[in-house]
Amino acid sequence: METIHALLHPQAYRFIDQSSLGPTFSALQSFAMDDALSISVGEGLSPTAARLWVHHDTVVLGIPDARLPYISDGIDFLKSEGYQVIVRNSGGLGVVLDDGVLNLSLIFPDSKEVNIHEGYDAMVAFIRSLLSDLTNEIEAYEITRSYCPGTYDLSIHGKKFAGISQRRVKSGSAVQIYLDVSGSGAQRAFLLKRFYEIGKRAEKTRFKYPDIDPTVMASLNELLATDLTVEDVRDRILRKLYDLSGKVVTTPLEGEEIEWFNKRFEQMIQRNEKALDRLK
Template sequence: MTRIHPLLTPEQYRFIDQSTLGPGFSALQSFAMDDSLTMSVGQGLSPTTARLWVHHDTIVLGIPDARLPYINKAVHFLKDNGYQVIVRNSGGLGVVLDEGVLNLSLIFPDSKTVNIHEGYEAMVGFVRYLFKSYTDKIEAYEITQSYCPGTYDLSIDGKKFAGISQRRVKNGSAVQVYLDITGSGAKRAGLMREFYSIGKKEEQTRFLYPEIDPKVMASLNELLPLRLSVPEVRNMILMTLQELSGKLVTDGLNEVEAGWFDKRFEQMIDRNRKALEN
């Protein structure tokens, strides 16, 4: 039986759906949005919040990726293949986002009293609960030959379909998961393998970048006898939130949150300009 972490059963959820905003919705906006919401939740201005987001043909790099010896050539390779490239402000390494990848942020309060691992465990529990009708084989451990490997990689039969990161701002925690729903996990992994090949070449680096094997990554539709779509999983998440809490609100950003968003968005633009400047 899937354990329900106490963080997943607040008195109320705030639900923000940005999964259908289309190609013009920048991942820079997403990370600024999570920061503003995390500040709001952390200060008690907003209840626990769930935000859904999709970005088209975007590579989200981690800060260590921007330090690759030949990062400019590697970024040009990604752009030549039709991808936007940004550097995020949360932990981890590069991931591939496209219309077959659904991202979920769960934003919890009281990061000072909640152990960082509890945020990860809550997200693991949420994903297991979300797909409990389809599988009980979701495991959480590092898939070392995946892109963005981490302790809380989610896999089935050794093949990773999801990765989790966490960003803590003031008194709030944003736990973010990408879910590969449709498409080819191996194709996405092959793109990142080539990115690291170009960006690192034979140079010795202080940071250990992953040696990616595309065979260890897959989408849920490849792993299970399913034909799920991103909109279907979006609806499953909404129903699960209602089940866990019983009360949902769908308020947009208030004036204070909008001000925080504008400031964080400018910071993201400036950080990316510096990180990826030629």
């Protein structure tokens, strides 16, 4: 626990809020942003960073999803439902993002003393603390029939409202969580259930894709009988960062960071074009 305590109590947090940039803000930009910040934090040019981001009607697929036997049909279905589709560069499988889903990246300096589990554990501790006045029943274990199931799924009474992934770049580590704040968790899950049904059909595959049960997913508002908004949770996060470090700075990307972002963004665009071109 000491390492987790140290991770969440830096001398300062750098807070970057991209939660209200609107529908034109691409998820490709988000992943490039976290890569740039990971390099900067890892090299000691930036303090530990916390970045908030929202993307409208976007399905972010994992690399294994792109290997579904009928992936092009699956993507056509998502697009027909009004969703943009990208393939991300961190682990995991498909997730649904919309204006009721708040994403948080905590970007820590990597070191030999900090293993990958401690980054995940730090995020779990952060969210439990963030919502401690509303619930003390948040559990972290795999909800196997959710979308993008993983060891660090966050749930209340067996219903998942958040999933965590992690990406390490050079000497920095971006721990990313999506929080279903409002709306219907089951509706989001049903969208991906249909995607996998269309993309896999009855084919046998080496990779085990999730058999999604929409009833195991819910938003925080559904679970807690609250009327939280993304903005409410944003404000909670900012207050929590002040509580944990006593100092929050809001500097945008500058200097070399902009170059790193541009390079990573270009790489993300090219990688997606290649991944999606193969499916045509």
